[in-house]
Amino acid sequence: MSRIPATERRAALAHAALAVISRDGLAAATTRAIVAEAGMPLASFHYAVASRDELLRDVVELVVAEEGVAALAPLLAKAGSIREAAKLALSGYLEFVRRDPGHEQAMFELTQYALRTPGLSDLPAEQYARYHALATELLDAATAQLHPDWSVPMPDLARLLVSFTDGLTLAWLADRDDAAAARSIDLAAVAIAGFAREKVRA
Amino acid sequence: MSRIPATERRAALAHAALAVISRDGLAAATTRAIVAEAGMPLASFHYAVASRDELLRDVVELVVAEEGVAALAPLLAKAGSIREAAKLALSGYLEFVRRDPGHEQAMFELTQYALRTPGLSDLPAEQYARYHALATELLDAATAQLHPDWSVPMPDLARLLVSFTDGLTLAWLADRDDAAAARSIDLAAVAIAGFAREKVRA
DNA sequence: GTCTATAATGAGATAGAC
């Protein structure tokens, strides 16, 4: 494990921390658990990073920098309407959550922790700005494909979309009710399509 | 502080714990912080309750048992349409969050913690069942007043409403953008009204 | 029944040998 630059160790620790938080929760993400996950000795931790909170900042920024919704855009290709596009994208997102629920839980735990922690309280705003930007990209992709006229500003609709996906996720994490989640998605898709005036397809 | 029944101490500790979590976060809700808030000696803690997790169970159940949305129903009285009713109720809810953001953060922190904790993992499902029931009551109240026909089942709409309020809250907690939250509420109100076929008012 | 004093554990951080 010798001869690894400190910046690389920092990144490796951030990835390890995210893995631990996803698997076992934020409370279990002690410095010891993180270095064990990364296969490093404990002392490497404070060699690469000043404090645990500083590493958690890295973790949030790591998450924010990730592609995220990019995987959902291809789903839109099959859609013949905004309603269908919304349903496919939301179902694809829920499938992503279902495949790795811990990852989404980790996001929520990190956000709440950051809000409470003096040195990190600026992070959630960045995080959600990124989410809103990603949702805007997804809506733009749908718009480019189906050419609807929207009756509301795109950033407002993007925020609504993010809020709904957050709420959908929280409820599903709580009760794991797949059928109810699917019905929520259907309703949300109808609601989103309601803001679009769609052109008649040739 | 003598002669207080154990069950009463338990309840007092649960209330104190909720106060600490709301003010300082779940991580700060140590047994010491909780008994200090309750004005009890430390040993009273384990006299009244077996463990910290067991008290957190009480806290969640305390929260679930609370009235919650009852305060929102009166707001509906002024509404002349479903759209207006939805806007008033959601704005009233956001105002409630804004008045005590820590309380809502506490809810999210407790839910996430419970999901991760073996003895408490059944609680979030109860919690959300309660939320959904409360949303149903609110929708019933609006229905009783405005007599719309709904194009979707009430429980599904209730779940959508809860999901949206959760997402609205998370986004607002993250970026504190009042104007953006207000626009989200406007859009959500339109979307909800879209599921109602309203009778013409006399 | 109640609470003081303390045990036992595990945390973040660091000094100093290699």
Add this chain to the structure above:
DNA sequence: GTCTATCTCATTATAGAC
């Protein structure tokens, strides 16, 4: 530069004096 060994502190929980 790297990591072993340790320090210091805060935590939950409890034993035993009142």
